[in-house]
Amino acid sequence: MRPDEPLIRWDWIGRNRSMILELLVDNIVMGLLPVLFGLLLALPIGLACSRWRVLYQPASGLLNVVYALPSLALFIVLIPVTGLAERATVIIPLTCYALAVLVPAVVDGLRSVPDHVRQAAEAMGFTPLRRLVQVELPIAVPVVLAGMRVATVSGISLVSVGALIGRGGLGGLFVTGWQLRFPTPIIVGVVLVVLLAVTADGLLVLAGRLLTPWARARREAGEAA
Amino acid sequence: MSWLADFFGDPANWAGPYGIPVRLAEHAGFCALALGLAALVAVPLGLLAGHTGRGVHLVTFTANAARALPTLGLLVLVMLLAGVGTLPVLVPLVALAVPPILVNTCEGVRGVDPDLLDAAYGMGLRGHQVLLRVRTPVALPLILLGLRLAAIQVVATATVAAYVGLGGLGRFIIDGLATRDYPQTLGGATLVVLLALAVQAAFTGVERVAVSKGVSRRVRGG
Numbered sequence: 001m002r003p004d005e006p007l008i009r010w011d012w013i014g015r016n017r018s019m020i021l022e023l024l025v026d027n028i029v030m031g032l033l034p035v036l037f038g039l040l041l042a043l044p045i046g047l048a049c050s051r052w053r054v055l056y057q058p059a060s061g062l063l064n065v066v067y068a069l070p071s072l073a074l075f076i077v078l079i080p081v082t083g084l085a086e087r088a089t090v091i092i093p094l095t096c097y098a099l100a101v102l103v104p105a106v107v108d109g110l111r112s113v114p115d116h117v118r119q120a121a122e123a124m125g126f127t128p129l130r131r132l133v134q135v136e137l138p139i140a141v142p143v144v145l146a147g148m149r150v151a152t153v154s155g156i157s158l159v160s161v162g163a164l165i166g167r168g169g170l171g172g173l174f175v176t177g178w179q180l181r182f183p184t185p186i187i188v189g190v191v192l193v194v195l196l197a198v199t200a201d202g203l204l205v206l207a208g209r210l211l212t213p214w215a216r217a218r219r220e221a222g223e224a225a
Numbered sequence: 226m227s228w229l230a231d232f233f234g235d236p237a238n239w240a241g242p243y244g245i246p247v248r249l250a251e252h253a254g255f256c257a258l259a260l261g262l263a264a265l266v267a268v269p270l271g272l273l274a275g276h277t278g279r280g281v282h283l284v285t286f287t288a289n290a291a292r293a294l295p296t297l298g299l300l301v302l303v304m305l306l307a308g309v310g311t312l313p314v315l316v317p318l319v320a321l322a323v324p325p326i327l328v329n330t331c332e333g334v335r336g337v338d339p340d341l342l343d344a345a346y347g348m349g350l351r352g353h354q355v356l357l358r359v360r361t362p363v364a365l366p367l368i369l370l371g372l373r374l375a376a377i378q379v380v381a382t383a384t385v386a387a388y389v390g391l392g393g394l395g396r397f398i399i400d401g402l403a404t405r406d407y408p409q410t411l412g413g414a415t416l417v418v419l420l421a422l423a424v425q426a427a428f429t430g431v432e433r434v435a436v437s438k439g440v441s442r443r444v445r446g447g
Contacts, residue, residue: 069418069421076410077411149289156293157296161295161296164402171295174295181305183302183305186298186301186305189295189298190298193295196293
């Protein structure tokens with residue numbers, strides 16, 4: 001980097017708008033799909049773990065190991081199976097990380113349902129399935145959502161490591177910037193990744209408010225009192 | 226599996242300045258330094274915020290935003306602006322390690338049973354004594370959990386340091402990837418996983434020794 005080089009060259013951003021946009025979309029897809037898949041898998045696994053307690057210890061041990069795997073290593077192990085620079089090569093490992101965060105969240109969420117609430121539902125004649133869908137899962141929402149926020153934010157920023165195997169969404173800008181010794185793309189990438197993560201996080205908080213209207217009623221009552 | 230045998234069976238991979246022991250030591254060195262620095266910043270801040278209840282929202286918000294910082298981007302940016310070296314590599318790793326330590330410490334200290342605090346104040350302990358003698362020991366399992374999560378993330382992520390030309394176990398992964406030398410890449414990845422698992426086991430051991438018996442029984446009972 002030459003000393004007279006400006007930190008950001010705005011004209012570069014203007015000229016590469018469509019490329020940046022493409023990478024942004026790629027980053028959104030590869031960052032959010034793993035959380036979605038992770039949630040779809042974590043719900044049944046978490047349900048099984050909270051119903052049969054013996055399952056939880058080995059499952060959480062296994063997930064702890066998964067969490068310890070470096071993302072780059074997982075990408076590399078998958079290359080022969082899913083191919084270099086493919087979305088799936090990045091999405092599959094990120095789904096595993098999302099699972100490692102979401103399964104404990106689902107289990108803790110279901111454990112947070114008070115016993116008397118469960119008994120009340122039973123006394124009102126709810127079938128186990130209806131009790132699960134209409135009572136237990138809604139009460140578990142805040143805890144599960146806290147897990148989803150962590151999984152989403154770290155997922156969106158982890159995507160960029162995929163750039164080292166040729167498919168990293170905005171991470172591609174880091175590789176470009178490093179190879180050209182040119183800070184503009186790197187700064188653009190970092191800023192966009194953080195903005196994307198913060199936006200997704202905000203949307204999840206909003207979704208949580210909409211999904212738990214009773215919490216708002218309680219908050220307002222608390223303020224009035 | 227034969228790839229792993231190729232990598233670990235080759236005596237050339239074990240000797241010299243680019244051998245496995247040297248790379249392992251480099252990797253562990255970065256990580257220990259980054260974790261130490263992060264703990265030095267995050268543990269006191271978390272204790273303070275949790276104890277006084279002030280700035281808890283700020284702590285959660287900062288930690289969440291810091292989680293969004295892409296390590297690779299931060300790494301190449303710092304390297305480009307400050308030059309290649311060991312100190313710059315610590316910046317993104319510390320940024321990675323601070324959020325879990327900070328959040329868990331803060332939540333741990335805040336979550337201590339209020340009855341316990343009442344009892345402590347009732348016995349005549351002052352604020353800082355309550356923090357150090359009651360809140361910290363009770364919150365220790367959560368503080369250690371935060372340190373463990375941070376350590377594992379740092380160990381796994383320090384591999385990207387090799388991308389900008391630094392040492393550590395990432396060298397095997399990045400060099401192997403560049404030269405299409407699969408056994409080397411896979412071998413390096415295996416070493417990182419083993420190191421991460423060793424760190425995890427070490428923390429479990431520390432937790433057994435460091436957490437007061439009364440606290441761990443309470444946690445199990447509750």
